[in-house]
Amino acid sequence: MFLILREKKLSQKTNSSLQLLDIKLLYRALHLWFEQNRSDHFFRRNRNPYRVWVAEVALQQTRMSAALPKLQKFLEIFPNLSTLAGSTEDEVMRAWAGLGYYARARNLRKGAKFIMERYHATMPMTMPELLGIPSIGDYTAAAIASICYGLKVPVVDGNVIRIAARLLRKELPQNDKRLFNEAEKFMQQLVAGEKPGETNEAVMELGQKVCTVRNPLCEKCPFLKYCRTGQNGDHARFPLPKIKPEKVRVSWSILLLELNNQFGVHRYESFKFLKGHLGPPSLLQLANTAESKYSLLPSIFDSLLSQANRLAIKVSHTITNHAITVQVYHLTLKSLPTGLELDFFNLPELSERTPSSLLQKVYRSYENYRDGFRN
DNA sequence: AACGCGGGGGC
DNA sequence: GCCCCAGCGTT
Secondary structure: OHHHHHHHHHHHHHHOOOOHHHHHHHHHHHHHHHHHHOOOOHHHOOOOHHHHHHHHHHOOOOOHHHHHHHHHHHHHHOOOHHHHHOOOHHHHHHHHOOOOOOHHHHHHHHHHHHHHHHOOOOOOOOHHHHHOOOOOOHHHHHHHHHHHHOOOOOOOOHHHHHHHHHHOOOOOEOOOHHHHHHHHHHHHHHOOOOOHHHHHHHHHHHHHHOOOOOOOOHHHOOOHHHOOOOOOOOHHHOOEOOOOOOOEEEEEEEEEEEEOOEEEEEEOOOOOOOOOOEEOOEEEEEOOOOOEEEOOOHHHHHHHHHHOEEOOOOEEEEEOOEEEEEEEEEEEOOOOOOOOOOEEEOHHHHHHOOOOHHHHHHHHHHHHHHHHHHO
16 A cells, blocks of 8 residues: 555656755755855856846847857946936947847947836836837746846746756757746746846856756756756657757848949738838749749839849858858849839938848849949 | 747857 | 848837
C-alpha cells in the first residue's frame, strides 16, 4: 500500500509542475550561484529606473557584448530622463547607431517625453502604468518593476523559456504559447521569494552563461539535480524547434519611373508587403502559388514594364518566411501618363521617407549602379 | 495574432 | 548562407 502511494506520487511529480519544496531548493541554489557568478556590468552599479529601462531596451534581441559599449555611450549622452526627453530624434538615432531595431530608440525618446509630461519626470511604480509607456512591454515592465521596486513579477524571455523547457521537460516548441505559459508559471513561483529582481536577473544570466542554446555547461548548473533533461543528457532536444511556415521564394519587380530626376512612388494600400509604406510601383510573383500581385493597376504596370530597362542590380531580402529577390527596372518618362497617380521625389527624399530596409537597399544599389555608370 | 525590425555570432 | 537572439509597436 505504501509502495503504491509512493509510486503514484513519484509519477505525478515527473508529469506535473514542480512542488513547493523543489521551488525553495531551486531558489536557494539559484541565488547561491548568482552570488558567485553575477557579472559586474557597469549599468548594474548605479541603478535607477531610467538606467534599468534603457539597458533592458538596449538588450532586447541584442547580445550583451554588442550592446554594452553602445549602451555606455548612450547613457553618457543621455544620463537621465530630461536629457533624453529634451533631445532631437536625430541625436537619439546617432547615439543608437549600430544597435539595430531603430524603433527602439525612437520609442525610448517618446517614452521619456511621455514620462516627463504625464508623470512629472518620475517613473511610475506600478505595472499598468509602466505598460502604458512607449517602448515598455511585458518584459521591460517586469524587469523594471522587479529590479527597481521589488515587485514580485516574473520576466519571461528566451532564456527563461529555454530553462523552463529543459528543467520541466516540456515537449513543446520554442514558440508555443503553452510553453510560454509554463515558463511564466515557473517564474511566478520563483519570484515569490525575497528578492524578485535578483531572481529574474539570475535566471536570465543562468541562461546566458550556463543553460546556453548550444553546448550548455550542465555540470556548472545549480539546477542540475532537479533538471529532467540535464540528468539524461538529452537537454539538447529542448525546447523543441520552432514551428514555422516553409520558406517561400518571392520575385519582386520594382519599377523606377524617372521624371525630371525624380522617382514615382505611391502608398501600398493592399499590397502583400510593406502595407502603408510609400514605394515604387511593384509586382510580386510567389514561387509556390504562381500568383501575381500588383501594387497598382496591372494593365498600366505591365505596359510601363514592357518599355522599361531591366537593370543589372542584385538585391536580396528576407521578410519573415519569404526569401525575396528583387529585379529593378528603370524607365524615363517624358510626362506623367494619364491614370497614373504617383508622387515624385528625388532619391535622398525617397530614402528619407522609407523605413523599409528592402527599399533602402534598392535605392542604395540603384545609386551605386548609376554612379558606376558615370565613372 | 501576425508581422516587421537589424546587427552580430555560431555553425 | 542560415539560424538564433535580454521584445515591442502596429495593424
